[in-house]
Amino acid sequence: MQYLSIKKEEWEKAIEQLLLSYTIFAALENEFGIDYEMVRPENIGSISYNKAKPATSLKTFFLPVKENVTSGIALKRRRIIIGAPNCDIHGLKILDEIYLDKDFSDQAYKERRDNTLLISVDCFVKQEHCHCTSYGIKPWSDEDSDLAVIRNNDLIVFRVNNDRGREFIKQLAFVQVLKDEKIISDIDSANSKAESLLVESNKGLPDYQATGAIVKNAGDSIWRKYSASCVSCGACATICPTCSCFLLIDKPGFEKIKQLDACQYPGFQRVAGGEDSLGELHARFRNRYMCKYVWKPQKFSPIACTGCGRCIEACIGKINKNELFKELAT
Amino acid sequence: MNDVRNIYKPIKARLTEVIDESPLIKTFVLIPEEEFSFGTGQFIELSVDGIGEAPFTPSSSPHVKDKLEVTVMRTGYVTDIMHTLKPGAFMGIRGPYGRGYPVETFFGKEVIILGGGCGLAPIRSLLYALEHIKDKLEKVILCYGSKTPADCVYKPLFNRLNNTEKFEAYRTVDKPDEGWDGSVGVVTTLLNKIRFNLENSIAVVCGPPIMMKFGTIRLIEMGFNEDQIYLSMEKNMSCGLGKCGHCMMGEFFVCKDGPVFTYRELKNTPDIWK
Numbered sequence: 001m002q003y004l005s006i007k008k009e010e011w012e013k014a015i016e017q018l019l020l021s022y023t024i025f026a027a028l029e030n031e032f033g034i035d036y037e038m039v040r041p042e043n044i045g046s047i048s049y050n051k052a053k054p055a056t057s058l059k060t061f062f063l064p065v066k067e068n069v070t071s072g073i074a075l076k077r078r079r080i081i082i083g084a085p086n087c088d089i090h091g092l093k094i095l096d097e098i099y100l101d102k103d104f105s106d107q108a109y110k111e112r113r114d115n116t117l118l119i120s121v122d123c124f125v126k127q128e129h130c131h132c133t134s135y136g137i138k139p140w141s142d143e144d145s146d147l148a149v150i151r152n153n154d155l156i157v158f159r160v161n162n163d164r165g166r167e168f169i170k171q172l173a174f175v176q177v178l179k180d181e182k183i184i185s186d187i188d189s190a191n192s193k194a195e196s197l198l199v200e201s202n203k204g205l206p207d208y209q210a211t212g213a214i215v216k217n218a219g220d221s222i223w224r225k226y227s228a229s230c231v232s233c234g235a236c237a238t239i240c241p242t243c244s245c246f247l248l249i250d251k252p253g254f255e256k257i258k259q260l261d262a263c264q265y266p267g268f269q270r271v272a273g274g275e276d277s278l279g280e281l282h283a284r285f286r287n288r289y290m291c292k293y294v295w296k297p298q299k300f301s302p303i304a305c306t307g308c309g310r311c312i313e314a315c316i317g318k319i320n321k322n323e324l325f326k327e328l329a330t
Numbered sequence: 331m332n333d334v335r336n337i338y339k340p341i342k343a344r345l346t347e348v349i350d351e352s353p354l355i356k357t358f359v360l361i362p363e364e365e366f367s368f369g370t371g372q373f374i375e376l377s378v379d380g381i382g383e384a385p386f387t388p389s390s391s392p393h394v395k396d397k398l399e400v401t402v403m404r405t406g407y408v409t410d411i412m413h414t415l416k417p418g419a420f421m422g423i424r425g426p427y428g429r430g431y432p433v434e435t436f437f438g439k440e441v442i443i444l445g446g447g448c449g450l451a452p453i454r455s456l457l458y459a460l461e462h463i464k465d466k467l468e469k470v471i472l473c474y475g476s477k478t479p480a481d482c483v484y485k486p487l488f489n490r491l492n493n494t495e496k497f498e499a500y501r502t503v504d505k506p507d508e509g510w511d512g513s514v515g516v517v518t519t520l521l522n523k524i525r526f527n528l529e530n531s532i533a534v535v536c537g538p539p540i541m542m543k544f545g546t547i548r549l550i551e552m553g554f555n556e557d558q559i560y561l562s563m564e565k566n567m568s569c570g571l572g573k574c575g576h577c578m579m580g581e582f583f584v585c586k587d588g589p590v591f592t593y594r595e596l597k598n599t600p601d602i603w604k
Contacts, residue, residue, distance in 0.1 A: 069336070069338040070336060070338050070339045072336070098572070098573055099573065101572065103571075103572070103586070104337045104571040104572065104573070105337070106337065106573070107336065107337075244573070244575075245574055245575030245576070246569070246573070246574045246575075247568065247574065247576075248338065248383070248568055248569055248574065249382075250377055250378075250379070250380055250381055250382045250383060251380055252379060252380035253379070253380070254339070254340045254342065254377065254379055254422045256338045256339070258338065261574070261575070261576075263575065263578075268566075268575075268576060269565065269566050269576060269577075269578075270566065271564060271565065271566050272384065272405035272406040272408075272409065273405055273538065273564075275539055275604050276604070277579075277601040277604035291575075291578065294581075295578070295580055295581040296581070298580075298581035299581045
C-alpha cells in the first residue's frame with residue numbers, strides 16, 4: 001500500500017489549479033452537516049475529511065434524477081469527486097453490474113464512470129445509523145476508489161488504491177512519499193477504532209446473509225406493522241446508493257427521458273390489464289427488502305445494501321429497518 | 331456516444347396497415363426503417379411518438395424479415411392512442427428483447443399450446459414458427475379460449491391450422507352467443523378432449539394471469555413435469571434491458587431473463603400470477 005502526502009495548504013492550492021481542467025465535487029461541511037457540493041475556490045476550505053457521510057449518496061453523480069438518454073449528451077469534462085465514503089464506493093459495484101452489463105451497456109453511465117476520478121475518505125467518525133461493518137464493508141477504502149484522502153493535522157495523506165489514482169497524483173506538485181510510519185500507524189489505528197465502534201454499536205444486527213434469510217421467511221404481520229407509518233414517498237429509495245430503478249418518459253422525436261423511480265410508489269408494477277403484484281402498501285414495503293437482501297444477492301455478487309443508514313435518516317415515517325431486522329432476528 | 335448503439339433509442343417503423351381484429355383489438359403491420367428481426371416469443375417496446383411505449387410480442391412470423399405485425403388490445407392511455415393511428419404514421423420500435431420460445435428444443439415432440447384472450451397474439455407467431463419446422467415436430471395442438479366468440483381474434487387461423495398436416499386447433503368460449511355451436515367452458519376443459527403422448531410433449535401457456543395459473547395447475551395434474559411447461563409472463567416491462575426494475579419478479583428481470591420461462595424456473599417465485 002503506497003501512502004503519499006502533501007501539506008494541506010498546498011493541496012488546497014492544487015485543487016484550485018485542478019478546477020481549471022476538472023469539475024470537482026466534494027463532501028463539504030455546512031450548517032446542516034455534510035453533503036456533496038461543487039467545489040469553488042471560496043469553499044475549498046470547507047472540504048470535510050475523516051468523517052462519514054454526505055447526506056446524498058454517490059449514485060446521484062452517475063444516475064441523475066432525470067436525464068434525456070437519447071440526446072447523446074453525456075459528461076465530456078473530466079470530474080473529480082472527493083469525500084465518498086466506502087459504503088458509497090461499494091454501492092457503485094452493483095450499479096456497474098446493472099448499467100454496464102455486457103448485453104446493454106448504458107453509455108451515459110459509462111462515460112460518467114470513465115470520466116470520474118473517485119477520492120474516498122476514511123470514516124474515523126461514524127454517524128448514528130452507519131452500519132457498513134454489519135454487511136462486511138470497512139469504513140475506509142483500500143481497493144475500490146482511485147485514491148483515499150485522510151487529513152492528519154496540517155498534512156493531507158493519500159492512499160493510492162490503483163493505477164488511475166497513481167497517474168492522477170503524479171500531476172500534483174509537492175506530493176511526497178509518506179515516510180513517517182507513525183502517521184500511517186495513526187491512520188490504521190483510527191480506522192480500526194472506527195471499525196470497532198461500528199461493530200459495537202450494531203451488536204444484535206444480523207449480517208447481510210442472515211438478513212436475507214429472515215426477510216425471506218418473515219410473515220405478512222411484520223411488514224404490515226413496520227409499513228404502518230410509510231407514506232410511499234420513496235425517500236428511502238431515492239437516497240439509497242444502490243436503488244436504481246427508473247421510468248422512461250416519451251418526448252416528441254422518439255426521445256426518452258429516464259427518471260429515477262421507486263418500487264415504493266403505487267403503480268410501480270401495475271400492468272395495463274390492472275394486475276398489480278405490489279398494489280398493497282405492505283407488499284411494496286416488503287419488496288424493497290426482498291430486492292436488497294434476497295433477490296439481488298441471487299442475481300449479482302456485489303452487495304445491494306451497503307449499510308449507509310440513509311434510508312433510516314430520510315424516512316419521514318420514522319421507520320428504522322435495523323429495528324425491524326433486530327426484531328425479526330429475535 | 332455516437333459509435334455505440336444507444337440502448338434507449340427506438341428505430342422508426344412505418345405503419346402500413348391496420349387490421350381490425352375485434353372491437354378492442356387491432357393488428358398493426360409495420361415496416362422498420364432499419365434491419366430488424368426477432369425470435370418467436372421475444373418482445374418489443376412499441377412507441378407512439380411523444381406519448382409512450384408498451385411491451386408487445388410480435389404476432390407475425392419470425393421468418394418474415396421485411397415487416398412485422400403487432401396485435402394490440404385497447405387497455406390504457408398508450409394503446410388507446412395507438413388505436414387512432416392510421417397507415418402512414420411512424421411508430422418506434424426497441425428490441426427485440428428477452429428470451430423467446432426455445433423452438434429448437436421442441437424437435438421430435440408434440441407441442442400442446444394453451445392460449446387465452448389476447449395471448450393468442452404471441453401464440454400466432456409461435457404457430458408460424460412451428461409451421462416452418464413442422465417436418466421436425468410430431469404434432470402441434472392449439473387449445474384456445476376466449477370470453478365470447480366475438481372476442482376471438484384471427485378466426486381464419488383455426489381453419490387453416492386444422493387443414494395443416496400435424497396441426498390441430500380447438501376453441502372454447504366462456505359465454506356462447508346464438509351462433510356458437512362449439513365448446514363452452516374454460517380453456518382447460520379442452521385438454522380433456524385432445525390426445526397426445528404425455529411423455530413426449532411440451533406445453534406452452536400464454537394468456538391472462540388467471541388462465542395461466544389454472545392452465546398450469548391442470549397440466550401438472552395431468553402429469554406434465556415442471557420442465558415441460560413453458561410460460562410466457564406478462565409484467566410491466568418498461569426498459570426491456572434488465573435495468574428499470576418494473577418487471578422484476580423475484581430475482582428475475584422478466585424482460586431479460588424471460589418473458590418465456592419454464593414453470594420449474596418460476597415455481598418458487600412469489601406472486602407470479604398477479
